[in-house]
Amino acid sequence: MEINGIGALVTGGASGLGRASAERLARLGAKVTIVDLPTSRGEEVAREIGGGVQFVAADITDAAAMQAAVDAAIAQAPLRAVVHCAGRGHTMRVIDREGNPGSLEHFEGVIRTNLIGSFNVLRLAAAAMARNEPLDGDRGVVIMTASVAAYEGQIGQIPYASSKAGIVGMTIVAARDLASKAIRVCTIAPGLFDTPLLARLSEEVKASLAKSVPHPPRLGTPAEYALMATQIIENPLLNGETIRLDGALRMAPR
Numbered sequence: 001m002e003i004n005g006i007g008a009l010v011t012g013g014a015s016g017l018g019r020a021s022a023e024r025l026a027r028l029g030a031k032v033t034i035v036d037l038p039t040s041r042g043e044e045v046a047r048e049i050g051g052g053v054q055f056v057a058a059d060i061t062d063a064a065a066m067q068a069a070v071d072a073a074i075a076q077a078p079l080r081a082v083v084h085c086a087g088r089g090h091t092m093r094v095i096d097r098e099g100n101p102g103s104l105e106h107f108e109g110v111i112r113t114n115l116i117g118s119f120n121v122l123r124l125a126a127a128a129m130a131r132n133e134p135l136d137g138d139r140g141v142v143i144m145t146a147s148v149a150a151y152e153g154q155i156g157q158i159p160y161a162s163s164k165a166g167i168v169g170m171t172i173v174a175a176r177d178l179a180s181k182a183i184r185v186c187t188i189a190p191g192l193f194d195t196p197l198l199a200r201l202s203e204e205v206k207a208s209l210a211k212s213v214p215h216p217p218r219l220g221t222p223a224e225y226a227l228m229a230t231q232i233i234e235n236p237l238l239n240g241e242t243i244r245l246d247g248a249l250r251m252a253p254r
Contacts, residue, residue, distance in 0.1 A: 001136045001233055004029030007077030009070065011060055011121055012086030014040035016195035017145065019049075020222030021083040021229050026051040028230060030081065033073035035060070052076070060086045060117035063124075070124050078132045082125040082142045083229045087114045089160045089197065107159045114163030115170075118144050122174060122185070130181045139182045141233050144171065146189040146242060152251035164189070168242045175240030184239040186232045191246025194219040214248040 008025045012018035013034030022045075026032045032053045036042040042055040056072045058065035073079050090110050092102045122142055129140030146164040153161025167187055175185040192198075192209050198219070201209075210218045228245055232238045 001080065001138050001141060001236065003081070003230060003233055005031070005077065006080035006135070007031050007033070007073050008081040008083070009033045009035060009073045009079060009125065010083045010085065011035045012084075013055075014042040014045045016085070016197070017190070017193065017222050017225045018083070018085035019045055020226040021085060022053060023049050024223070024226040024230055025081070025083070026053050031073075031077040033069065033076065035066070035069045036086065060084075060121055061112055063120060066120055066124050070128050074128055079125065079128045080132065080135060080138070080140050081233050082121065082140070084118060084121045084142065084144045086117065086121075087145065087163075089157075091156045092159060093156055094158060102158070107162075110159035111163050111166070114160070115166040118167050119170065122170070126174075126178055126181070126183055129183050130178075134182050137182065137236055138184055141184045141186070142174070143229050143232055144185070144187040146171075146187045148189055148191045148244060148246050148249060148251055150189060150242075151244075154251055155254045171242050172240040179239075184232075184236075186238055186240070187242040188225060188228055188232075189242050189244045189246070190220060190225055191244070191249040192219050193225065194221055212249065212252075213246070216247055218247075220245065220247070 008030040010018050010022040013022045014036035022032050022034050034055045035058050038057040046053045046055040056069040058069045090106050094102050132139040146167040149157050149161040150164035150168045171187040
């Protein structure tokens with residue numbers, strides 16, 4: 001699908017992978033709507049990117065707020081592409097060091113944001129895209145974000161890995177479900193990326209993580225994620241696939 005002129009919505013667009021995706025889509029001529037939390041820098045980031053990028057504050061798990069964001073995107077141009085980057089993590093074990101069971105509240109919170117939030121974005125975007133006339137054979141493309149943790153979750157990542165594995169499982173089903181509407185669905189599973197999620201780590205720790213990547217032996221950049229997202233949009237045969245973007249990394253247990 002040709003990106004120039006299409007309407008695109010990017011969740012988690014105020015920072016990291018989402019911001020890089022919004023920047024690249026805007027540079028390629030898309031009319032971009034950034035969605036992020038009201039507490040984010042979304043308004044400021046939209047101004048910094050320029051090119052008519054707009055910001056809509058919304059929690060991805062809130063049906064009404066996300067519908068409003070989709071409607072705002074449609075008001076600019078028919079919604080053809082969604083890059084869904086919003087998510088969260090929480091470190092916990094099944095039982096803690098004292099033998100107490102892990103927090104069900106924390107587990108549910110991550111599942112709600114990462115998995116239920118992804119389905120909320122997917123369903124609302126797909127309903128909007130289904131009303132489009134086909135463009136280059138597609139009515140729309142939805143790109144979700146998983147993680148290599150979906151396959152090799154480390155100790156302490158049980159809620160995060162579970163939520164991301166759910167997104168991987170959702171991908172082929174959604175692609176098959178929406179094929180009759182000419183809507184494609186793919187997922188990117190990033191490895192170790194230099195995003196705000198890693199910003200709290202020391203440079204020494206980040207350097208050690210980078211060395212664990214076979215090739216190239218470094219952290220991925222948000223721009224490389226954004227490049228993959230736009231390549232998915234442009235390539236009509238990419239559908240139902242989860243693409244690992246990880247430099248051949250396979251995570252160790254800890």
